[in-house]
Amino acid sequence: MNQLAVEELDVTFDDKRVLAEAEFGVKEGEFFCVVGPTNAGKSTLLKTIAGLVQPAKGTVTIKGRNVTNTQPKDRNVSLLFQNMALFPNLTGFENIAFPLRTAGTKESTIRDRVVELAEMLKVTHVLERLPRTFSGGEQQRVAIGRSIVKQTDLLMLDEPLTNLDARIRASLRIEFKEIHKKLGQTLIYVTHDQVEAMSMSDRIAVLHEGEFQQIGTPEEIYKKPANRFVAEFIGQPPMNILAAQMYHNDGVSGIEIAGLRFPVPGIKQINDYNILQDKLAIGVRPEDINVSASSSLGTPHHADILWVEHLGSKSILDLRFGGITLRVKVTPDNPIAKGKSAWFGFEPKPDHLLNYQTNMFYK
Amino acid sequence: MHQTKIWVTVLKRTAVIIAAIIAFFPIYWLIATSFKPFEEWASWPPIWLTDNPTLQNYRIVFFPDMAREFATQQSGSLDYKVSGSAWKAFKGSAIISIVATFFSVTFGTLAAYSIVRFNTGGKNYPFQFLTVRMVPPIAVVVPMVVLFSILKLSDTYFGLILAYTAFTLPFSIWMIRSFIDDVPAELEGVAMIHGMTQLRAFLTVTLPLVKGGILSTALFIFILNWSEFLFALVLTAGNVVTVTLQVANYVSASSGKLYGVQAAMGTVSTLPVILFGYLIQRHIVRGLTFGAVKR
């Protein structure tokens, strides 16, 4: 049974639909990520699940109990807000202890529990201080402490790592995973950063303009994106999307981009895919493109190198051919990156054939 | 920073001192006059600091009969007759101002919370409140008198309290609204998720955070109420007296306005405001800076 089930959920603000037909389930103990750009409706989704926002339609079910009309306090969920929302007039200790106090927990139990958590989160030194004296990372950890101090059926985290230094972000990311593993807590994590979503979650839901685009494991989402938005949103640099044509020649089928031919082994007849020739595009991941200094079987085509982005652990080449720019990911020590032109090639994947009118991939 | 810019500093300081003198002059004049014997009240050239300080003006304020006795013994002293009693006026002002301030701030807080959190009345609702203050008070005096006499509210404490509450409520709502606006809704969200109703979250989370703001608002409203004159004048007929009315009562048939006594009454009547301000001073500082601090 699902720990959380959301069905046909619609949320409107001032007659504007912020969430449309949201539908998904989260399994017990799962790390579930909702990822999407700003204003996709992510925070609204969490607030609706927590009961702070009333849906126009649809149901929220937690542990088999329909809570759509239940007060927030009776839902047994926890939500870490994006702005952390620490009580400015309470000490670190009292902030963490808050959920226990409202539940009327015994003083000695509160003390033990808070101290234990503070040690785990490495915030023992701020327990007696007020939040305004905390660093960004300390605020974050205290807020996390408050959201997990009491066992709940569902923990929701709303962009917990934004506004933090890249350094702290990277290390807190690991901490989240470890906390999740240690507590076995069912978790919904909201972020606009696809790297966070990819690197931490068991499953990802991609949300865009209030609608779920795709729900799946990081691998599924990365390898078989449902539509163009997902393909371009997940992965850095994003998937190249190139206008293409289908061709058949002597039993070999493939696609043609700006006059260059890329055979696709095992591609079915064009009719099998219901492909509309004039609306066809192909998606190629930057790391799936081979480059070399000379012409070879894998790299039969020639292109100019427009620009090279050195990112340390990798370099990104912008290749230009026939008026098309193609982004290619190479290892940083690849000597190609120093040249003016390169030979390239790739094997188009049938899963990445796109109808660029509907922006859906052909099945 | 640079020595060449010293004259700029000098100029700035001079401007500040001049502004301070202009601001403080009436206060100085009030206090100085309150200690002057009656010959010096309106003498020309003005006497800046009297050489014959007297407490007679204060005696007249607090013990009119004793002062009269005293005056008859001293030839050449002021002949006067005082209507009303300062004690009664202080009592009246205290009751009206405190109760009206309490009502204004209480209703203001509830209304402001409702406007901020539930968007009550829509976007323009707060502006509609302000329209109450757009009419000059003198313009509504006549209808008010009629209304009050029909409702039998004239010359009652309750009538003035009602009028004051109505007229200060827009200020209360607007000021407190900005303080509540500064408290992120998420704080209440946390409280509600962790077991509180919205009402309890408001009382235990938001209210303590805006306490300073509410007290500052209360001080401001209290000053407005305490110093109100127009409504007090037209809506009373001797049964209810406020300090501002009592100041106007110090007139003598033979000597015209009793400036020294008025000054004494004025000086004394600023004391409660100063006392109130002093008591809540710690919170005011927080209240006035609370909104300015970046979240």
Added chain:
Amino acid sequence: MIQSNANAIKLEIRDLRKVFDGAEAVKGSNLTLKRGEFLSLLGPSGCGKSTTLALIAGFLEPTSGEVLIDGNPITHIPVQKRRIGLVFQDYAIFTKLSVKQNLLFGLEAQKVRRVEREKSVAEFAEKLGLNGLMNNRGSDLNMSEMQRVALARVLVTKPELLLLDEPMSNLDAALRASLRGELKQIQKDLEQTVLYVTHDQIEAMSMSDQIAVMNNGNILQIDSPEDIYRRPQSRFVAEFIGEPLINMMSCEVFSTSDALLLSTQAHKEMRLQRGWGESGKYLLGIRSHHITVEHEPFSGSVGVIVKLVENYGSEHVLHVIYGDESMTVMVSPGFAREGDNVHVAFDLKDVSLVDPATDQIHHPDKLDETA
């Protein structure tokens, strides 16, 4: 432009210091920026980079030191006469004005003649591809258009130097990535000299010709992105640049009669080049993608257990237990799962040795070249 001018120094700052209430925010910075170059001032919040920018722009007066443009000191010239263009955080477009009015704004402030104003605006609208948008209101623009309008609004005044102060820091990651490419393209096409202030190492790495890394008011290193990444001179630079975070493992160097040896917690007695220097305890810095991983043991490898796997799409990062320390290793997707046993090794040429006392870094291979 005259050929000889191509490599001319556009901006120079000399021993720039700024003290606020006794606290030194900028501690004697030196920096040169050539014409047409893109330099990033990179550092964490509070490192003094914004103060440095304010000193260059003229919003602050330095406690000591000088700012020169084209070799002329401008330290005491007021802001509006410095011919420096500024682009702020979030691009700050006037949302109520049309694109054209936005572009005209800077010129009107400078009292440029009407005919010239129109000409400059038309010129830059063309260059930045804003021709079709001239009558759109600021509020109707997408982020890419906003960036171009913000740049055009400043560039029409033909600034000698363009300063950008964390323009993208509040934007989504995906948007930032596309804006980076566009900004770099515009900068290259117009050969505009740019000083870019950021705390995001990816922005600095991807756009800059040179990066100046700042911390605690000091510029620690100025180098090309490649050299900053490969040859950090201090621990701070090594750890600030690069994603994932560079591994820092404890290690010890000691000499025997015929060799200099290096041991980590798991790898024992790896042979270092002669002439390396002194024995002692160091921190060994190694990037995750410089570590070789195999499923089977191989020459020089040690076995480790995978504790955690992070999926980055095109690659995975394994967190492995190395001795009693944690180490990250970059692998291709699907290479290993949590709990797997894998074997790792690395080449000493990719290693940075941090002296724990000074936090300065020695590079064995560099030493090799000079020795």
